[in-house]
Amino acid sequence: MNPNHLQDSDYVAGSAGDVLRLIRSSDAMSRSTLARTTGLAPSTVSLRVEALVALGLVREQGTEDSRGGRRARRLALAGDAGFVAGVDVGANHVRVVLSDLAGRVLADSDTDATRAVGVSEDPAETVDALWAAINELAAVAGLDPDRFRGAAIGIPAPIEYPSGRVVTPSFRPTWHEADLPGLFARHTPAPVLVENDANLIALYESTERGRTDENQLLAIKIGTRIGCGILASGRLHRGIGGAAGEISHMAVAGESVIACTCGVPNCLDSVASGGAIAAKLRALGLDAAGASDVVALGARGEPLALDALREAGAMIGQSLAGIVNFFNPREVVLAGSMSASLPLVAAIRAELFQKCLPLVAHDLEVRATRDARVAGIRGATLLALDEVLAPARIDALLRETADDVRTA
Template identity: 35%
Template structure:
């Protein structure tokens, strides 16, 4: 959870990492052809959380108090800003101050994993109000999984005493490549039935708000950076669980690539594979060798009771030597691939997340061992390889931040203000 008010203000200003084209969301918002309302410019000033008087705002914007008042009233009608405690008097009547009402509206963050759902309702400062998890296989298909999202989200809104009218946007992470413009999964290897499915459309039919969809590891990179590394402009977030992938932030921008598959390191071949088939159709992919299920298969071949990544974690925590050795080797395999990535993009921080990190330092120690032995010292002299501070919450945090960035963007604020005066259909 984001706690510090000043830190929250800073995070909300750092929209560049999102770099999102709103999943073609203009078709939903009705933004085409709309001019700026002027209120959005005012809101961008107030979204840092610091209260200001009308006079301060008028001077900052170079506008008359009457014009600023009209824009404030529009934002108040939307419930986005409001009055706070009175300013310190200067000898005359104290001036009222206006500030962002972070708790007035909410967004929904949805993390869809290979075998789980995590959802959180958060306010506009990123504070989680309610959250829940459910075990469900993504392989059950989009209708089943997204209907579960609808049910859980409706329950969370009710528990937080909110309605769908308080919801401004939904952010969703899925475990596969996404066509960012439309929010549709593209040939996701572990998501049968999801290829080309209109995820935003399904959720919009139920909640009638903009829906932003991205690859789950991109979402995790966004969440981890906002929470733990706001000043770092070159970062990789590596998720190792049922699958393996990376979210890449370079020069402060999330990199998705031409077709949404940037960071798909799980299907890079490693030397130790020995002909292990991967579900993508190739042999010796990193994911087929070093993911949770892959390590479980190796331990099962040695006679241990291991069928899932969770079983691997259990065995390591119980001190089984074979499990510790297998996890350490999996870390080396991941490190082999990361050493090439480091030479290519030169990050200053690599964050390791996903369920395999629950094995403790054994896994990350293997990564560091391979990275530092295979990479030139110049590229690693300042490199930090660390475990995720957000843990298994990185995905839902990032999804929430993606929704917040969109909900508070100038385009979205303009659309909402224009909607106040739009003629009713009839």
């Protein structure tokens, strides 16, 4: 079992960790409500709650509506019991956000006065810089570094599951087989998860709609590169080894204009990504250094840019249509910097609704993400919180605490 992925472990229903899970999921949870929900005796529930209070993870605040008699005290997660880091590593940017255990943002490298973090060709150097940035942000926010609980890092590359190793990353080929969790372990014993950035966007979008077992969603990140995150029955679907959703390396009817590490001739990434469109436009004499320039040119109505965006959108839509017919999701969410391009989004939508079966298209929503700037980083924060507060992890922490008491 990977100790950095205890959220995927089985846990005992009614354990203290399970009780914390229930408290996190509800705005109105008391001891009596927990007893009714779990079927545990009230005395057992009180023992579980007291153990969580002793750990500093739960506190009582306010009261529930009365059912007759004395009002029950409401239980809530103690957000200030620690903090986590969400990290978004892109082809041309790095963003670090610190949040408390309730998900409230405490510090953001995009807005707080800290040094910018660059992405080195050496993953070890980048990890050292990220760890320094986390500590610098913590100091800016006045946080105790000993209360750091864990982190999740989004990478635009296939991520081996559950090890977290980076595999054939087009954005930094030198990172192939990089063990980022192992590199972070030199700095902290706290769990550090590494996840494909599109998976984190899928997690964020699911949460925005309300996390239920009925969520079926594809999140397509279109930036310098292309990625896809899959949410099936409310859970991230990574596949056996973590490669699920790698649509970027499907062969398409186009011509590669940028290199890709996958080895597939004319893959979608090398033909229709933001980086590929920018390269096409540069070859035509336009000033397009990257994806954001492509979006700007399209917004200004530059004819060559509009043609390139519509062509790329058609190829992306055609590639997605077969997947959407197979998976039958409720939503296809377009994210990344290129999701701000109306011509690109319109072309993808048109292809999907033309190529998908009527039964599939009937309930399908195709839209741009609600907030492309925060989707990946908020998804990373959610993943980190789900890990550090996983029932199995909390139960293990309580066992360790009890052992420490017995041996003291």
